[in-house]
Amino acid sequence: MESMTLSADVAPDQDRKGPGRPRSARVDEAIVEAVFDLLSAGQSADAISIEAVAAKAGVGKATIYRRWPNKEALLIDAVTAMKGPLPELQGESVRDDLITLIAAMRNKRMTDYGKVTACLMPELYRNPEMTRVHQAVSEPRRELMRSVLRRGIESGELRADLDIEMMLLCLSGPTIAQNMLRWNPNVPDEHFAEHLVDFVLRGAHA
Template identity: 45%
Template structure:
């Protein structure tokens, strides 16, 4: 019996395949992680690595830039749960998320490429910042502002400067610090050093 005769509605288009999407994302990250620049990255190479056709990619992403942004955004783990019991504990949790991500070789390589090609691919950088970085910054800002209100931090604290000191120190360790310097104790050490100047 045909679909028309049975009265069953035919689904519009092919169903989205989570398996295919995951393969495409992983292929994109693998190629960038191997040192392929965004400019040199091609849909053909991604399709070949993922084992799919180019049309499968174009059904999901209209251009390479959108695909790269979505792929990079998947590398940012969800925001860690913040207990809210103390500013110190919550800031350590946020830095621990940064530390664990930076300890992955592919993550380091991908972030280096994104940062080095920021001027050539502003749209990718802007969208990546919006989707993957800004949520972390907002969370850190909220924790610091809460600390000012509760009296855990100085009332005259410059919030932006506090954020820069904390995240900038972690970034220095992940990019330019001694090899193997991303110890589990690092987030706690950074926060305690920062709080020495930020506490009342």
């Protein structure tokens, strides 16, 4: 992943907030990109330090601490930024909205995020705090998918006894596995979202 460090003609503390002065989005992006680069290079979350992030981004430690109180808060924001904004849903049909959600998990941004997540996997196994961070980042997308499924149950599109949490797993699990591991190379990337949603919905329709 290409690093987004600050250029030499920009002083590291140029973003220092004065009265009424907004903080620099460019500096924020450089810091977040530094976290991505360190994780993608294979460094564990535990091994990454604020000092290392500051050096990679070309800023001072104080610049980071003015934005984030600790490393955990920085990691949460970094992974959230990697996921990007929640997709906008049309709300016209459950199928179309689910396809939109799955397709959003298959774009270039999410492919890069999958690589970063793969670097975080050892930490997720042994570090409860990093597991909590990852869950906090993932929950808004899960809740958005839940809302689509609840709407489908209420409208009669989906069966009334549908297990929503299991449905989330059936839709998200294959997508994550393909993003991170290319788990089944025989499943084509083209129209992946449509094929997955249609396959899962066969058992969920009213």
